[in-house]
């Protein structure tokens with residue numbers, strides 16, 4: 496192991512090589528696993544240096560709480576991606592650091608997506624979930640069909656977001672706004688990749704577009720048009736609905752209702768798609784995979800729901816407090832494989848001293864949520880999906896359901912999965928409500944089993960694999976799904992969208 500000299504006073508880390516420093520050490524994918532491994536040598540706060548940037552990695556809950564929560568303002572910055580800014584994404588909240596526009600954006604999105612939002616949109620979320628399960632089961636009780644659940648779960652995540660953001664209802668498989676938003680989002684992700692030299696050397700952004708080597712500027716101009724088209728067409732759609740008196744309540748309708756609204760907030764509405772769809776989809780796919788792998792979890796959850804509703808209806812958000820085991824499933828979905836394993840990197844806005852180390856201004860800060868979620872002292876047998884770890888039952892470990900703040904053992908994973916502090920995910924209430932409704936209705940009405948990869952090889956808990964990326968999703972898988980019985984089939988097909 497190459498250790499860096501103690502004299503630097505940066506948090507410890509591999510020493511790297513002259514000039515390129517840790518460029519070759521930096522893992523190409525699933526970096527949270529490498530960071531977790533490095534923590535065994537360097538500890539819960541460590542650093543590396545890549546392309547002139549200091550990256551500070553926080554592997555422990557104490558470091559995350561003390562730096563990100565208690566020192567919130569210092570670490571509230573986001574990483575800049577000049578190529579994304581040139582490509583029309585400069586008003587995206589997820590790359591905006593504190594300054595003139597951030598407080599306006601945060602206030603708006605926190606209010607629009609606060610706990611009230613969930614109450615207002617609950618019927619729409621409920622209907623979308625039922626619709627999704629009906630499509631997945633094909634409404635045929637006791638006839639199991641083999642499906643790739645990703646297709647319908649993506650449609651569900653996108654339907655919820657487009658309904659809440661614009662009052663738009665997805666009615667077709669190849670929906671125009673899903674396509675438009677996905678194409679635009681692709682340009683965002685591609686423009687944040689390190690292959691664009693301008694992301695490492697921002698000075699290049701001043702090169703005139705006609706110069707040899709300035710291909711990136713012409714590409715950025717093209718992508719900028721795509722981002723603008725997506726933002727404009729969606730918000731104009733809501734404006735037309737408002738003008739013609741048929742707009743459904745939505746975040747965009749609320750915004751457009753104020754004639755003096757700040758136009759920058761139209762981008763914040765658009766951000767909901769990019770930030771909300773892949774994340775909700777990742778957690779939903781993990782839910783299906785975990786249920787398919789654990790029939791006893793489904794049975795216990797189904798019994799819990801059945802005791803409450805007695806076959807008369809499907810459960811809903813109002814039942815939440817009476818369904819502790821279903822709640823525990825959602826918490827374990829957040830923890831077991833993670834969604835955004837290194838959250839969304841932050842940037843230090845000033846030089847700070849912590850635990851005897853210097854964290855320099857502009858350092859990139861990565862919270863390794865994976866390390867926290869897979870610390871065996873905090874979550875015994877961390878690779879096992881065990882919802883009961885959150886429950887005060889004979890096989891559970893919690894002292895009480897209240898899950899006190901200082902209770903480190905099997906702490907509620909919801910506290911971390913959405914990040915922490917001043918930049919915490921504003922979509923958490925919406926996402927959490929969607930996942931609870933999906934989990935409760937799924938166990939109440941369906942039975943899922945036989946998970947395999949796309950070639951038909953069985954998947955076990957130990958062979959589960961996840962794709963790389965800021966948002967990590969299960970590798971594509973198939974499973975068998977059927978409506979639990981004819982009563983469940985009836986409840987799923989009742990009062991549905993066509």
Ligand code: HEM
Nearest residue numbers: 589767770771774834838839913914915918919920922926
């Ligand atoms: C299971 C689903 C989700 C997970 C796990 C998740 C997780 C996260 C995380 C870890 C962050 C970074 C927080 C930080 O830096 O501390 C974040 C930011 C964000 N999320 Fe979510 N998210 C989810 C769903 C959603 C939804 C449904 C929306 C909106 C509809 C949303 C909107 C945002 C936005 C706008 C940001 C950027 C906030 C900022 O930079 O100030 N997220 N999310």
